[in-house]
Structure formats: C-alpha cells, structure tokens
Amino acid sequence: MRIIFMGTPDFAVPALNALVAAGHEVCAVYSQPPRPANRGKKLTPSAVHSRAEELGLEVRTPTSLKTEDEHTAFAALNADVAVVAAYGLILPQAILDAPKLGCLNIHGSLLPRWRGAAPVQRAILAGDEETGVMIMQMEAGLDTGPVRATARTPVDRKTAGELTAELALMGADLLIEVLANLDRHPPVPQSGEGITYASKIDxxxxxxxxxxxxxxxxxxxxxxxxxxxxxxxxxxxxxxxxxxxxxxxxxxxxxxxxxxxxxxxxxxxxxxxxxxxxxxxxxxxxxxxxxxxxxxxxxxx
Known part of the structure; x- marks a missing residue:
C-alpha cells in the first residue's frame, strides 16, 4: 500500500519500522517540528523524524494542518491510507478524508476506556489490571472511531515506560496484520459504556x-x-x-x-x-x- 505515516515519539517508531519491513510504500512521514531539548536547548528532531531520515523517507513537519495549502499537499500524495501513532496534531476532516481508505490510528488503551492524550499513565494510576492497543478507524471525535483490531496485555507492576514500549511493539504487529487483510478486520463501533478520558499529564x-x-x-x-x-x-x-x-x-x-x-x-x-x-x-x-x-x-x- 501507499501510506502516509504520522507520528512523533518513540511509541510510533516500531510501527514505522514495521511498515517499511513489510514492503509498504511510505510516501511521506509527518511529525512534530524539532523542539529545543537538553541543557543547550538545541533544536532536536522527534524520534520519528530521526528514524524516517535514517530510512531515507521524506519528512514533513508542519505546525498545523488547518490550512488549505496543507490539505492540498496532503491530498497530492495520493495515499491509500494514513497511519497515525501519537502524532500530536488534530487532523481536520479534509485530512481524514484524503486517503482512499481513510486514517488508521494506533491507540494505547482498550477503547472506549482512556480516550485522549495519556492512556498508559492513566491506566496505571487507576490501577487497571489490563490494558492494550487498538487499531482504530479515525473520525472527527476524540478517539471515538470504530475499532478494527485489539491486542491485550496485563499491567502488572510495569512502569509507563515499559508498558509504552510493549504496546508500541504490539501495535506495530497488529497494524501489519490489519493492513494485510482489511476485510477480515472490519470497523466495529465502540461501546457507549465505560467511556473515560486520559487527560494530558500535568x-x-x-x-x-x-x-x-x-x-x-x-x-x-x-x-x-x-x-x-x-x-x-x-x-x-x-x-x-x-x-x-x-x-x-x-x-x-x-x-x-x-x-x-x-x-x-x-x-x-x-x-x-x-x-x-x-x-x-x-x-x-x-x-x-x-x-x-x-x-x-x-x-x-
């Protein structure tokens, strides 16, 4: 498939690696712009940005996707699907609609529990016994889209770092499985019960x-x-x-x-x-x- 990849932190890197390894054509990678980091406050590219450059992929780092120029540039890529993993920017409807098969999101929780920015940390704080990762067909709402596939894992005594790394690998494997046969993974609407929100960590x-x-x-x-x-x-x-x-x-x-x-x-x-x-x-x-x-x-x- 011809794929646009959209991600920023370490969590998203295994999925990018998996797409390339599986032979998919990653036509562009979108990531957050470089930010000041460390004591020197030197502008530093994101984990996804750095890995994409190592793979020889085109990287785009817009500060917003709301403009007509960005919509046009995104649509011009003529992608079959966009894959989103902790990208960090809201996708306008024009972006969601541009790929032929829409946009798929790798989300690190068992939706509809822990929609939002910090699902791993919130699951640990709440004492959840189990969490997981889902491949979700994106729509305009906050993590409200129908789910195509799910993988589960116990929380045990894992740290957020350990659990995030585990879910990243699980999500990468699940993504490749879904893309290999979309018909076997139809989108299933989320339950209207058990909805919780994972607000950003202060x-x-x-x-x-x-x-x-x-x-x-x-x-x-x-x-x-x-x-x-x-x-x-x-x-x-x-x-x-x-x-x-x-x-x-x-x-x-x-x-x-x-x-x-x-x-x-x-x-x-x-x-x-x-x-x-x-x-x-x-x-x-x-x-x-x-x-x-x-x-x-x-x-x-």
Whole structure:
C-alpha cells in the first residue's frame, strides 16, 4: 500500500519500522517540528523524524494542518491510507478524508476506556489490571472511531515506560496484520459504556502525595517513570523516585519510618528502590543514603 505515516515519539517508531519491513510504500512521514531539548536547548528532531531520515523517507513537519495549502499537499500524495501513532496534531476532516481508505490510528488503551492524550499513565494510576492497543478507524471525535483490531496485555507492576514500549511493539504487529487483510478486520463501533478520558499529564501531578494509600503512591511512581518522574522534596531539594516497593508498616503519612527510607503513607508505606537527586544520576537507594543519610522521623513533602 501507499501510506502516509504520522507520528512523533518513540511509541510510533516500531510501527514505522514495521511498515517499511513489510514492503509498504511510505510516501511521506509527518511529525512534530524539532523542539529545543537538553541543557543547550538545541533544536532536536522527534524520534520519528530521526528514524524516517535514517530510512531515507521524506519528512514533513508542519505546525498545523488547518490550512488549505496543507490539505492540498496532503491530498497530492495520493495515499491509500494514513497511519497515525501519537502524532500530536488534530487532523481536520479534509485530512481524514484524503486517503482512499481513510486514517488508521494506533491507540494505547482498550477503547472506549482512556480516550485522549495519556492512556498508559492513566491506566496505571487507576490501577487497571489490563490494558492494550487498538487499531482504530479515525473520525472527527476524540478517539471515538470504530475499532478494527485489539491486542491485550496485563499491567502488572510495569512502569509507563515499559508498558509504552510493549504496546508500541504490539501495535506495530497488529497494524501489519490489519493492513494485510482489511476485510477480515472490519470497523466495529465502540461501546457507549465505560467511556473515560486520559487527560494530558500535568507535571504538578508527579509530586508524591503520602496522604494516599501506599498502593496508590506506588502506582504514581510507575506511572511517571520515566517522565516527568514522581518526586518528593526535602530541605528545598527535589528527589525523583523511579522505583519503589510497598511495605506493610504504618506511621504518620510522609514520615520516614527507618534509616532505609521507608516512607509512611495513609495505609502502609513505600520504600524507594531507585532514587535520583536533581542533576545527579539515578542510583539504588542504599548508595544514595551513603551520600545523603535521612534518619527516621524526618517529614517529607
């Protein structure tokens, strides 16, 4: 097939790789424009942009798809289908209608649960036991289109980074399966029940709230790993918690219960396993405490 690919982050790269490996003609790749990154704030292309250039594909990085010129340029590609994976721009109806077979979206949840921007993080935060990836026929609504195929996986104790990487590979495989035989994967309307929305993650949400039960606090740690990183503050410094275990001990929420960094929550406690000081590499908590002891009784915020 002649395909337009539209994606931006790492999540979308396996699908692009799979399309090329399967022999499809990727006639153009759309991605978000390069953004300032790292301390030098140098303009850096997205993961999809970089991979597309490595593959020798044409890359387009418009800031909007709302103009007539963009509609015309998109339609002129004469694509059979467009594949969208975490692209980051709203597709106007003129874009949705341009490919012969419309636009297919790779979405990382079990729709209609977690429509929107952050389905993986929201599934972890909510304590969902299962999530998955779907190939959806796009329409104008927010992730409301009919679904062509589904793959499922348990959430277990996976971090958002681990789960996103797993769903990316699952979505790539599912996409190739659907494109190989669209007739065997007809679009099925989503259920009108169980609809939830995965709003974009606000960095302020990453502050750990020890007034919650330990189970919920530990989910926050996993949901915000690798970004933006769940954190607490002590003596004006921020500490990111990248991994933690639940302990069945109790105390005043936010208080250190021993000299190994067990932190009391509303019910139970968490014990960080991997921690990171601002500007420092992540390290096991035992190594961290050798350089920064935190005795019992300290109150964290």
């Amino acid at each position: 960095k302020a949400e990453a502050r750990l709230d020890f007034g919650l039960p330990a189970e919920a606090v530990e989910r926050h740690v996993r949901a915000f790993n690798p970004v933006p990183g769940a954190f607490f503050e002590f003596e004006g410094e921020r500490y990111r918690v990248l991994s933690a275990k639940i302990e069945s001990i109790n105390g005043e929420p936010g208080t250190l219960l021993d000299d190994c960094l067990a932190i009391a929550c509303a019910d139970g406690a968490i014990r960080p396993a991997i921690i990171q000081r601002a500007g420092k590499p992540a390290m096991p908590v035992a190594d961290f405490l050798r350089g920064k002891p935190m005795p019992p009784g300290i109150r964290l915020t």
